[in-house]
């Protein structure tokens with residue numbers, strides 16, 4: 001049946017993006033002590049945006065070379081695709097050596113996930129994907145728009161402010177065989193809680209046993225621990241088992257290329273022939289969505305990852321960024337422990353990794369943080385510690401202690 005168009009006036013208002021409300025409310029707040037924890041980006045100790053020095057150097061090289069602006073192939077810049085897959089898996093990894101990875105440049109992490117979702121929908125239309133509860137808010141939008149059914153596995157335990165590992169494992173086990181499972185490669189957003197290496201092995205056991213296929217979301221490689229190798233270890237552990245898997249990558253955070261929209265989708269297949277077929281399908285899907293990807297970010301990443309001097313400098317800057325977040329976590333924990341005489345354990349702040357944490361505050365406590373202390377976090381309680389400087393830790397600790405103990 002054809003739907004009759006009655007006029008565009010029938011279109012209703014889309015719901016507001018929750019993060020926008022947080023930054024607008026923060027912007028309108030005139031209190032000088034205010035703290036913004038709703039951010040999705042790195043900030044310096046002065047709480048200013050940061051452009052990496054290696055990015056500036058790579059852009060200078062690009063300008064000197066005077067490269068043109070011709071269309072890229074549908075699959076993206078060849079040198080970028082090679083560099084990004086090698087960064088993720090390691091150049092000597094069997095999956096690379098055996099040419100079992102189909103890599104296609106994507107429109108950052110979001111666009112790469114969208115391509116993965118389109119691939120799933122087009123080839124496994126009745127399958128479902130399991131996602132963590134909670135997960136990055138946009139995962140559900142991406143999957144819904146691509147028509148991929150999802151259900152949730154337990155992940156966060158509010159009582160311990162840690163991983164509900166048993167819940168996670170039993171939900172992945174209880175799902176029907178042959179689902180996709182969305183996993184955060186490192187620095188889980190929004191909780192900041194990652195499985196330990198031993199827990200990753202068990203997760204891989206269960207996924208293998210149930211013939212599920214993992215879809216890794218890797219946005220924080222190098223930015224979580226400060227080491228690109230360590231942050232790729234979860235993905236590499238699955239690849240080493242010879243499993244098929246999908247990995248979406250983003251350079252928004254680890255190179256600060258938020259607005260360049262550069263990332264990739266990598267599909268590890270069982271043979272080079274299968275990888276070629278998958279790649280052809282990804283290209284078909286990309287062609288209909290945006291035709292060809294943008295070149296600027298791809299050239300920046302290729303120049304940095306493919307040049308040993310710039311690569312070492314990038315690693316240094318990653319250690320600096322990850323280090324600043326870790327030192328804020330430490331200072332905040334020290335302030336909380338010193339000031340809170342109740343014996344409450346605030347050590348989750350130093351156990352969590354990456355820029356985000358959940359603090360286990362309920363809605364009323366979060367409301368107190370905003371109304372009384374001018375501390376802004378997303379509605380679900382996600383806090384980006386990039387919005388905190390050493391100088392703000394004392395104040396933030398007071399806000400937490402008051403809101404936690406004086407509001408139930």
Ligand SMILES: Cc1ncc(COP(=O)(O)O)c(C=O)c1O
Pocket residue numbers: 040107108109110111136184189217219250251252258263
């Ligand atoms: C878990 C996760 N996935 C994907 C993304 C997508 O980011 P982008 O599209 O900017 O690369 C983000 C960004 O915050 C994220 O945290």
